[in-house]
Amino acid sequence: MKKLFTALAFVFLAAAPLLSQLNVSYVGNFTYAEQINDIWGYTDNTGHEYALVGTNEGLSILDLANPANPVQSAFIPGVTSVWRDIKVWGDYAYVTADQGKDGLMIVDLSNLPTSVSHTFYRPELTVTSGTDTLNTSHNIWIDENGIAYVSGSNIGNRGVLFFDVATTPGTPIFLGAEDVEYAHDCFTRGDTLYTADIYGGYFSLYDVSNKANPIFLNNQSTPSNFTHNLWLSDNSHTIFTTDEKANAYVGSYDISNPNNINELDRFRPDSTLGTGVIPHNVHVWDDFLIVSYYTDGCIIVDASRPNNLIEVGNFDTYLPASSGFEGVWGAYPYLPSGLILLSDRGNGAYVLQPNYVRACYLEGQVTDTVTGTALNNVS
Secondary structure, X not given: OOOOOOEOOOOOEEEEOOEEEEOEEEEEEEOOOOOEEEEEEEEOOOOOEEEEEEEOOEEEEEEOOOOXXXXXXXXXXXXXXXXXXXXXXXXXXXXXXXXXXXXXXXEEOOOOOOOOXXXXXXXXXXXXXXXXXXXXXXXXXXXXXXEEEEEOOOOOOOOEEEEEOOOOXXXXXXXXXXXXXXXXXXXXXXXXXXXXXXXXXXXXXXXXXXXXXXXXXXXXXXXXXXXXXXXXXXXXXXXXXXXXXXXXXXXXXEOOOOOOOEEEEEEOOHHHOOOOOOOOEEEEEOXXXXXXXXXXXXXXXXXXXXXXXXXEEEEEOOOOXXXXXXXXXXXXXXXXXXXXXXXXXXXXXXXXXXXXXXXXXXXXXXXXXXXXXXXOOOO
């Protein structure tokens, strides 16, 4: 991997009280009396937008009719859990909790903003390594076909469970599992499953065209050997990863040939190099990476050239500069309005307006003038 000359985009830098920002504007905030964790979005059939916020005590639903003043429409209590994850298919939200015995919380959002209803789904499931009742899980992803992939549950080897949530909305149908090892998170598109195998320090690829019989394809280690999450580029050629370690990178990998995976680049924010800042989750929108970076807040990276990742925006909700696991847990960039939703563990949910700016580049080969030898990592 070579990274030669890079010139950052010309960007507008502004200041707001207690917040720093670069090409991202503050819109609104909702604070909680408890810590929060992940965040997702929901848009009803009229275009009305909501934020779905995981808290330590349940699920909070924020009405974004006025994004500058989010209002809580509903709160659904659940087991006390530091870890929740939320995804939506149709008018149903599916919520995991990694503590207690909630199983999978299923929330009917179709009557918002008036009311919501919910159930807790706790099936007894059999995988290759055993049978148990679904009590806990760490993450959930729902693909374009309405297949939910539940990672890091208490079932078997804690791999990924597959459920059809499209055929009978609100009533999942169990299809099978990848039961090889603990999967902290996952992503799918088409018939390929990508798992973040955090304790193995790598991501893995599986052919899941037959949900009853996943086939392992390949795996790839990540820079800090603690693969936390991953997200696929829009063209499916590149996957981006985070390692949840101090001073770790966001990684970029060419996976267009699953049998020959190549690392393309590594990104860390220049302003806090070596200070112990931890990346958490990466999402992809229009070849931009939207990264929740704990105490560095939300960072936007131009990934249109995945071999040269450039920061083009940021919004830090956790000042002064620090390290550790406080700050931004999740960042959701997929609302039709273009707003970004952030969950700051101690400071609540934020609504932001991004200005997506492409980077500028000066690229070429740098050589030793005497020997002609190529020089890497030149500043």
